[in-house]
Amino acid sequence: xxxxxxxxxxxxxxxxxxxxxxxxxRVPLGFEQRVMKRLRxxxxxxxxxxxxxxxxxxxxxGPAIAMAIIAFFLSQPMSMNxxxxxxxxxxxxxxxxxxxxxxxx
Amino acid sequence: MITSCLKSNYNFEQIxxxxxxxxxxxxxxxTHIDINDSSTSKSDAEIIHAVLDGDAQSFxxxxxxxxxxxFATIRKYARRDSEVEDIAQEVFIKAFRxxxxxxxxAPFEHxxxxxxxxxxxxxxxxxxxxxxxxxxxxxxxxxxxxQDFIKAPDDDxxxxxxxxxxxxxxxxxxxxxxxxxxxxxxxxxKSVKEIAEITGWSISLVKVRAFRARNEMxxxxxxxxxxxxx
Numbered sequence: 001x002x003x004x005x006x007x008x009x010x011x012x013x014x015x016x017x018x019x020x021x022x023x024x025x026r027v028p029l030g031f032e033q034r035v036m037k038r039l040r041x042x043x044x045x046x047x048x049x050x051x052x053x054x055x056x057x058x059x060x061x062g063p064a065i066a067m068a069i070i071a072f073f074l075s076q077p078m079s080m081n082x083x084x085x086x087x088x089x090x091x092x093x094x095x096x097x098x099x100x101x102x103x104x105x
Numbered sequence: 106m107i108t109s110c111l112k113s114n115y116n117f118e119q120i121x122x123x124x125x126x127x128x129x130x131x132x133x134x135x136t137h138i139d140i141n142d143s144s145t146s147k148s149d150a151e152i153i154h155a156v157l158d159g160d161a162q163s164f165x166x167x168x169x170x171x172x173x174x175x176f177a178t179i180r181k182y183a184r185r186d187s188e189v190e191d192i193a194q195e196v197f198i199k200a201f202r203x204x205x206x207x208x209x210x211a212p213f214e215h216x217x218x219x220x221x222x223x224x225x226x227x228x229x230x231x232x233x234x235x236x237x238x239x240x241x242x243x244x245x246x247x248x249x250x251x252q253d254f255i256k257a258p259d260d261d262x263x264x265x266x267x268x269x270x271x272x273x274x275x276x277x278x279x280x281x282x283x284x285x286x287x288x289x290x291x292x293x294x295k296s297v298k299e300i301a302e303i304t305g306w307s308i309s310l311v312k313v314r315a316f317r318a319r320n321e322m323x324x325x326x327x328x329x330x331x332x333x334x335x
Contacts, residue, residue, distance in 0.1 A: 017268030
């Protein structure tokens with residue numbers, strides 16, 4: 001019981017001491033200059049990285065367009081081959097009612 | 106919108122905001138954040154506007170203005186000078202990067218202090234040292250203070266050097282969350298709501314962590330063998 005009382009008092013006194021402690025707001029000499037230097041360094045690095053990425057994207061732009069055009073022309077004959085011939089289309093149209101009749105069950 | 110403007114024009118030497126009217130309007134509304142009464146020096150709003158407008162050098166004024174408060178806050182969580190400066194640098198670098206997120210709904214001071222406390226918490230989590238055996242080798246002022254306290258527990262011993270040192274020793278043994286809560290709630294006497302705003306935790310989480318922190322503090326204090334100072 002006495003030990004508990006002492007602990008409570010100890011806790012109270014320590015917290016009170018911490019509240020009364022003066023703030024240490026000293027700032028190292030030239031701190032703001034060091035931060036500004038670091039900011040300049042980091043942002044220029046970031047800017048350089050962006051420049052390299054955008055340069056690469058622009059360089060890839062031409063070949064990408066060329067590839068797209070080639071792919072478009074290559075796909076044209078293939079799609080024409082896939083079209084159903086006119087005679088076959090006519091035959092399908094004529095026979096479709098009969099084919100549908102067979103499927104009635 | 107402001108974020109996209111910053112991203113598209115992010116260059117320390119030349120940040121242009123001519124195509125961002127949103128910034129103009131948001132900064133125009135922030136006249137109430139002028140904490141400097143002096144007519145000769147710029148207000149926070151003016152400086153922030155200048156920085157976002159491309160004049161990154163103006164940020165140095167923000168650093169000069171807030172560095173004493175930032176350093177004082179950091180020293181509550183870190184002791185070594187090198188660590189304190191590292192954290193302070195991190196705070197201002199983050200502040201510069203996130204300046205466009207400042208909405209001017211509250212004073213800039215609150216915003217930067219919140220950033221400082223959160224950076225300190227991140228630091229504490231990253232640098233959790235071995236927190237054992239700290240009460241075994243107390244310094245002479247700490248021992249003297251404990252002896253005085255045991256002799257007369259009801260007297261006021263709070264102004265002595267040993268008490269401050271003992272608090273530091275106690276704080277070093279606490280977990281990062283416990284240390285943060287103890288500092289904000291018990292020492293700075295902030296409300297649960299204020300702590301929730303500063304830390305970004307929910308109110309219920311703050312309450313749970315405060316309860317745990319008090320238990321943790323008590324457990325650490327029990328380790329001190331008071332009988333040896335009789």
